[in-house]
Amino acid sequence: MADYASMKVPELKKLLAERKLAQTGNKADLIARLQEEDEKPAGDAEAKPGTLGRATDQAGWRQPV
DSSP states (O other), X not given: OOOGGXXXXXXXXXXXXXXXXXXXXXXXXXXXXXXXXXXXXXXXOOOOTTTTTOXXXXXXXXXXX
């Protein structure tokens, strides 16, 4: 697990953005959000809004359903 406490807020927000998580709140909020995500099992990814029922190719383009 990463040492989030030693990171700066912009670095934490970049990690959150990469994981498509909210980037609001103070440093403690950002760290808590990242740690919660780290604790989730790898295959337990929640459906993100706008992706449910949509197939995508490797480039991320939506395929017709």
